[in-house]
Amino acid sequence: MPITSPETYWWKPADKQEKIWITVAIIWCLILFTMMPLWHFVGGQNPSVEPMKIRPDDFEKVASAFIEKYKVGEEAGIPVVKPPDGADVYLKGQMWNWVPILELKKGVNYKFHISSVDLMHGFGLQPLNMNFQIVPGHDNILNLTPSTSGTFHIICNEFCGVGHHTMVGKIVVKD
Amino acid sequence: MANEMEFRTCPITGKKVYATTQNLMWINAVTAVVFILIGGIMALLVALTRWPAVHLLSPEWFYKALTAHGLNMLIFWIIFFEVAGLYFGSSVVLNSRLAAPKVAWLAYILMLVGSILVDVMVFTDNATVMFSSYVPLQAHPLYYLGIILFAVGALTACGIFFGTLAIAKADKTYEGSLPLFTFGLSAAAIIAVFTLACGAIIYIPTFLWSLGVIKNLDPAMYRLLFWGLGHSSQQINVTAMVSIWYLLGALTVGAKPVNEKICRTAFVLYILFINLASEHHLLTDPTLSPAHKVFNTSYFLYLAVLASMIHALAIPMAVEVAQRKKGYTKGLFEWLTKAPWGEPGFPAMIFSLLIFGFIGGITGVVYGTEQLSIKSHNTWAMTGHFHATVVGGTTLAFMGLTYYVIPLIFRREIIGKKWASAQPYVYAAGMILLILGMAGAGTLGSPRRHWDVTFADSIIPFSFDPTVLLFTTIAALGGILAAVGGAMYVGVSVLSVFLGRKLAPNEAKLVY
Ligand code: HEM
Ligand SMILES: [Cu+2]
Ligand SMILES: [Cu+2]
Numbered sequence: 079m080p081i082t083s084p085e086t087y088w089w090k091p092a093d094k095q096e097k098i099w100i101t102v103a104i105i106w107c108l109i110l111f112t113m114m115p116l117w118h119f120v121g122g123q124n125p126s127v128e129p130m131k132i133r134p135d136d137f138e139k140v141a142s143a144f145i146e147k148y149k150v151g152e153e154a155g156i157p158v159v160k161p162p163d164g165a166d167v168y169l170k171g172q173m174w175n176w177v178p179i180l181e182l183k184k185g186v187n188y189k190f191h192i193s194s195v196d197l198m199h200g201f202g203l204q205p206l207n208m209n210f211q212i213v214p215g216h217d218n219i220l221n222l223t224p225s226t227s228g229t230f231h232i233i234c235n236e237f238c239g240v241g242h243h244t245m246v247g248k249i250v251v252k253d
Numbered sequence: 254m255a256n257e258m259e260f261r262t263c264p265i266t267g268k269k270v271y272a273t274t275q276n277l278m279w280i281n282a283v284t285a286v287v288f289i290l291i292g293g294i295m296a297l298l299v300a301l302t303r304w305p306a307v308h309l310l311s312p313e314w315f316y317k318a319l320t321a322h323g324l325n326m327l328i329f330w331i332i333f334f335e336v337a338g339l340y341f342g343s344s345v346v347l348n349s350r351l352a353a354p355k356v357a358w359l360a361y362i363l364m365l366v367g368s369i370l371v372d373v374m375v376f377t378d379n380a381t382v383m384f385s386s387y388v389p390l391q392a393h394p395l396y397y398l399g400i401i402l403f404a405v406g407a408l409t410a411c412g413i414f415f416g417t418l419a420i421a422k423a424d425k426t427y428e429g430s431l432p433l434f435t436f437g438l439s440a441a442a443i444i445a446v447f448t449l450a451c452g453a454i455i456y457i458p459t460f461l462w463s464l465g466v467i468k469n470l471d472p473a474m475y476r477l478l479f480w481g482l483g484h485s486s487q488q489i490n491v492t493a494m495v496s497i498w499y500l501l502g503a504l505t506v507g508a509k510p511v512n513e514k515i516c517r518t519a520f521v522l523y524i525l526f527i528n529l530a531s532e533h534h535l536l537t538d539p540t541l542s543p544a545h546k547v548f549n550t551s552y553f554l555y556l557a558v559l560a561s562m563i564h565a566l567a568i569p570m571a572v573e574v575a576q577r578k579k580g581y582t583k584g585l586f587e588w589l590t591k592a593p594w595g596e597p598g599f600p601a602m603i604f605s606l607l608i609f610g611f612i613g614g615i616t617g618v619v620y621g622t623e624q625l626s627i628k629s630h631n632t633w634a635m636t637g638h639f640h641a642t643v644v645g646g647t648t649l650a651f652m653g654l655t656y657y658v659i660p661l662i663f664r665r666e667i668i669g670k671k672w673a674s675a676q677p678y679v680y681a682a683g684m685i686l687l688i689l690g691m692a693g694a695g696t697l698g699s700p701r702r703h704w705d706v707t708f709a710d711s712i713i714p715f716s717f718d719p720t721v722l723l724f725t726t727i728a729a730l731g732g733i734l735a736a737v738g739g740a741m742y743v744g745v746s747v748l749s750v751f752l753g754r755k756l757a758p759n760e761a762k763l764v765y
Contacts (some may be wrong), residue, residue, distance in 0.1 A: 080433040080437075080509075080510060081268070081500065083427050083428055083432050083705055084432075089514050090512060090513075092514070092515055093512065096567075097426070099562075100559075103559055103562040103563070104559065108449075110555055110618070111555055114547055116551045117624060118624075124383050125623065125626070126539045127542075129539055129542055130539065142548065144695075197387075198387045198472060200630075201630040204715070205698060205718070207628055208627050208628070209557075209629070209631050210630070211535075213476070213538060213540070214389065214472055215473065216472075216540055217455070217475050218538075231713070231715040234701055235701060235702070236702070240312050240313055240381075241312075242702070243312065243703050243704040243705040243711075244711040246707060246708060246711040246712070246714075
């Protein structure tokens with residue numbers, strides 16, 4: 079019984095079946111163990127690889143400068159921005175918008191800087207379903223190359239107050 | 254208060270049950286059931302709100318109810334029950350009196366005051382922050398104080414557990430090594446000490462921050478330390494649950510661990526390797542370096558997974574050996590088909606093992622990789638994953654055990670035995686549907702903690718693939734079924750504990 083002390087000396091060798099199972103389990107764990115670093119280096123689809131701090135008010139400044147410089151219009155009160163090829167792109171999470179709306183070109187690599195100026199937000203790119211935690215005070219840097227054209231939406235998937243479910247942003251990718 | 258040395262002898266297990274231990278187990282377990290009732294009502298409200306066909310609550314109430322659901326279930330229900338389990342595993346299993354029963358009562362009062370404070374803050378709109386209360390989202394200072402009081406109480410209860418082990422050893426109330434069940438709980442209690450230390454490191458500054466004493470807290474540092482608490486506490490639950498599997502196997506079919514060395518080594522692996530897995534919550538955060546992430550995901554996680562793989566063999570194996578000894582040897586599976594499926598403990602253990610191992614374990618290993626975390630982080634799939642581990646796994650195991658604790662320890666006959674026997678089936682079926690619905694919707698991007706997946710109020714229009722709505726409906730139907738199963742559990746256990754016929758001192762009632 080598991081509620082009585084083992085009757086005899088219990089440091090006994092494992093049975094054959096137990097040994098087989100544990101060996102299989104260890105081999106499986108070793109495969110996973112090697113896959114993790116391997117996929118990081120050959121897969122090239124990693125989350126942010128440049129941890130960087132940035133104060134929320136500094137981020138607000140660079141993001142505003144970026145928007146002013148490349149603004150091409152406005153939609154539902156939110157600026158639409160078309161950055162030049164290969165530019166650094168700034169995306170600001172705030173209660174309850176993703177600012178600005180972005181117009182990007184297919185096949186061009188952009189360096190995204192995403193941060194929040196108030197609470198935590200959750201960047202959720204749809205319909206691709208790619209999700210990143212957006213933390214105020216930290217810059218989530220992502221190298222993104224749009225490989226299909228079309229309209230993409232960014233939802234918020236971290237609770238950020240009572241308007242959380244209305245927070246939607248947009249990225250339009252053109253050929 | 255009962256005399257510290259007063260005890261009776263259990264007619265089935267032959268264990269000494271001290272009156273003080275029995276009272277403390279009773280109060281902690283009954284309190285746990287009150288919290289699963291509150292948490293369960295919130296669960297139903299939340300599930301019905303997420304279902305666009307009903308969309309029951311207002312956004313304010315939804316986020317409040319979701320905060321309450323997480324706290325009352327994950328923290329209060331689980332930990333009060335675990336404290337009762339710790340007293341059982343030390344005092345009853347080792348035939349020993351409990352160390353410092355007065356301090357154990359103090360621990361209970363701290364936990365109770367803490368949890369009431371938290372619930373009052375949540376329901377009076379002072380703490381709609383989700384159970385994770387990520388900085389800089391701020392709750393009322395009394396909310397953090399409540400959590401701190403609760404944690405101090407829980408830590409004190411762990412101290413009582415270790416104290417009782419020491420007394421039992423000194424009084425020689427058992428011979429040889431600790432029984433496996435107590436060994437497993439010791440592993441859980443050791444992990445608990447680390448966990449609660451992380452809790453203190455993060456909640457005390459956060460409390461001061463809410464009072465305005467500290468001006469700035471780094472939200473990323475908060476997340477790191479919070480998950481040092483939040484994830485490691487899940488390992489306490491896993492370890493306690495596995496110990497209960499062994500116990501339920503023994504109570505229902507007389508299963509004995511086949512190789513104690515292997516089972517115990519697996520528990521030690523949990524202690525050594527599981528805590529560092531906490532960082533997999535931060536894989537999509539902008540804070541850990543890639544080297545750190547690769548090291549964390551490739552090394553530490555899998556040694557803890559190995560431990561679960563070992564239990565996954567050891568427990569069915571023990572059951573099979575016990576059943577074959579009884580003569581159920583026909584074919585490959587007679588031992589399984591002739592198992593006591595009509596007794597609540599057996600299906601509870603099997604479903605707990607299957608839901609935890611297959612659904613929870615596999616989703617956990619998949620979502621815990623550096624790249625696939627991008628596909629699942631903060632989606633409803635994650636909520637599906639932990640309903641497989643902590644609900645289908647831990648909660649179902651705790652429920653199964655309750656049906657034996659009531660007659661054996663609280664000495665009451667179960668009222669509604671048929672309901673008790675059906676309950677694990679209903680709960681497991683509901684949970685499986687809920688989890689599949691959540692996993693399906695989440696894989697298509699449906700977010701967690703979200704009032705409206707149709708996005709009707711957003712200024713930029715957006716809608717999901719309609720399949721999301723199909724999965725959401727499956728989840729809602731599963732949630733309703735699980736809520737029925739939960740109500741059956743609360744009904745049977747409350748009725749039995751308060752109104753069940755008192756059993757005579759040597760009356761043995763185990764078989765259903
Ligand atoms: C009748 C049974 C249950 C049902 C129907 C249910 C349903 C749900 C639903 C619909 C959500 C909301 C997901 C979201 O919008 O993000 C949720 C969240 C959650 N549930 Fe349950 N649940 C049940 C039992 C439990 C139990 C027993 C536990 C813990 C032991 C638990 C722990 C949690 C936690 C921690 C969350 C996350 C809260 C958050 O995101 O802050 N649930 N549950
Ligand atoms: Cu947000
Ligand atoms: Cu949000």
